[in-house]
Amino acid sequence: MEEQQTHQHSAVPVSAEVVPLAWTKQELARHPQRPYPMDYIQAIFNDFAEIHGDRNFGDDPAMACGFARLDGEEVMTIGNLKGRGTKEKVHRNFGMPYPEGYRKALRCMKIAEKFGRPIFTFIDLAGAAPGIGAEERGQAEAIARNLRDMARLRVPVIATITGEGGSGGALALAVADRVLMLENAVYSVISPEGCASIMWKDASKRVLAASAMKITSADVLNLGCVDDLVPEPSGGAHTDPEAAAAMLGEKLRRHLSEVRAVPVDEMVRSRQQKFRNIAQFYTS
Numbered sequence: 001m002e003e004q005q006t007h008q009h010s011a012v013p014v015s016a017e018v019v020p021l022a023w024t025k026q027e028l029a030r031h032p033q034r035p036y037p038m039d040y041i042q043a044i045f046n047d048f049a050e051i052h053g054d055r056n057f058g059d060d061p062a063m064a065c066g067f068a069r070l071d072g073e074e075v076m077t078i079g080n081l082k083g084r085g086t087k088e089k090v091h092r093n094f095g096m097p098y099p100e101g102y103r104k105a106l107r108c109m110k111i112a113e114k115f116g117r118p119i120f121t122f123i124d125l126a127g128a129a130p131g132i133g134a135e136e137r138g139q140a141e142a143i144a145r146n147l148r149d150m151a152r153l154r155v156p157v158i159a160t161i162t163g164e165g166g167s168g169g170a171l172a173l174a175v176a177d178r179v180l181m182l183e184n185a186v187y188s189v190i191s192p193e194g195c196a197s198i199m200w201k202d203a204s205k206r207v208l209a210a211s212a213m214k215i216t217s218a219d220v221l222n223l224g225c226v227d228d229l230v231p232e233p234s235g236g237a238h239t240d241p242e243a244a245a246a247m248l249g250e251k252l253r254r255h256l257s258e259v260r261a262v263p264v265d266e267m268v269r270s271r272q273q274k275f276r277n278i279a280q281f282y283t284s
Contacts, residue, residue, distance in 0.1 A: 022210040025217070026192060028184040029124075029163045033238040035245065036095075037079025037122030037162055038064055043245035044252065045070050045077055045120075051108050053100075057137060060101030062092045062129070065108040067117070071253070076112035078105050078173060079122035096129040099142035102172050106146050109153060118156040118256055121173040126191060128169030143172040150175035151272050156259040158252060161185045161226065162237075177271050178255040181217045181226040182248070184236050188215040225278055228255065 028034070041048060045068035052059045065078045082095030089095075097105075105121075112119050128139055150157065150172075159176035165187035181187060188195075192210040193203045200208075214220070217229050230248050237244035259267060 020207055020211045022186075022213070022216050022219075023192070023207040025184050026186050026210050026215065028236045029186045031236060031238050032084075034124075034163055035237050035241045036082055037124050038081055039241060040122055040160075040162060040245055040248060041068065041077045041079055043242065044249040045075070048077065051104070051111070054103035054107055056103055057100045060098050060104060062095055062097045062125075063101030063104055065105055067112075070118075070120075070256075074115075074117055076108055076117050076119045077122070078108060078119065080125045080173075082124065093129055095125045096127060096169065097125070098129045098134050099137040099139045102128070102139075102142040102146050105173060106142075106149055109150065109157075113153050113155050116155060118158070118260075119153065119176075120252065121157070121159045121176065123159060123161050123165050123170045123173050124163030124185075125166055125169050126164050127166040128172070143168045146172040147175055151275065152268065154264050154268060156256055156267070157271070158255055158259070160230070160248065160252070161187050162248075166191060175271070175275060177259045177267060178228065179226045180228050180230055180248075180251055180255065181220060182230045182237060182244075183217055183232040185217055186215040187217075187220045187225060188213050223278075 048066050048068040050064060050066040054060070062080055063078070064081050065076070067074055068077045069075070080095045080097055080101070081092045083089040083092040109119055128134070128143060157176040159174040159179045161170065161174070161179070161181040163182075163185055165174070165181070165185060167189055170187065192206040192213065192215070195209040195213055196205040197203045214223065217226070220226050221229055228251060230251050232247070233240035233243045262270065
């Protein structure tokens with residue numbers, strides 16, 4: 001009798017909720033201490049020199065672009081900025097770029113192409129900036145132009161999803177020869193909350209939506225939307241940012257070397273073909 005009572009007492013309650021892996025990854029991708037794109041740029045590259053403005057409307061503080069050096073070689077680095085404190089987050093629009101941010105990024109990519117410099121983009125955003133102002137200034141056109149022109153760039157382009165890769169706002173920086181994704185990052189067409197609001201009219205079903213959307217790094221790799229996964233320190237990149245940056249830097253160097261070994265015309269054709277094939281599926 002005592003043994004039976006002890007066994008029943010130590011058993012896990014039937015009602016205990018097991019959080020799905022997809023939602024766990026989503027929360028890790030949003031962790032407030034997780035390294036942001038500029039943290040990786042500063043850790044992996046040297047001599048970052050920022051370029052401001054889109055030569056059209058203004059300068060978007062949610063997007064940082066500039067030349068830097070990787071092992072002594074000049075490269076172009078681009079990443080969105082979320083900000084840490086409340087004041088900075090508001091200043092940077094929580095990392096969601098406006099059209100001028102995407103136009104600035106494309107302007108810098110064109111400069112890199114002109115001088116034959118490789119391009120590295122780093123992405124951690126929930127999506128492009130919504131709102132009347134963004135639409136008035138041509139948000140959809142700016143994103144579409146980035147998609148088109150990035151597919152034609154005649155220099156190596158390597159993109160990395162470091163946290164959240166949200167919708168077209170992320171894709172506008174991710175038309176690349178190689179798209180890398182950190183182990184605990186997510187990449188999706190819409191946030192789990194947004195998906196749940198549309199599908200079930202209930203944002204509280206975000207955990208169910210996250211699982212259904214296949215947003216984890218392993219899922220996205222299986223779908224062919226990214227080319228390689230970058231491991232993170234145990235517990236997530238925020239537990240050891242230096243180690244996380246070191247692992248990412250190693251991957252970036254390897255993929256740059258591989259892309260450079262391909263003739264330019266073939267590199268561009270391969271990049272375009274890859275994005276034409278992404279997400280294709282067939283039913284009998």
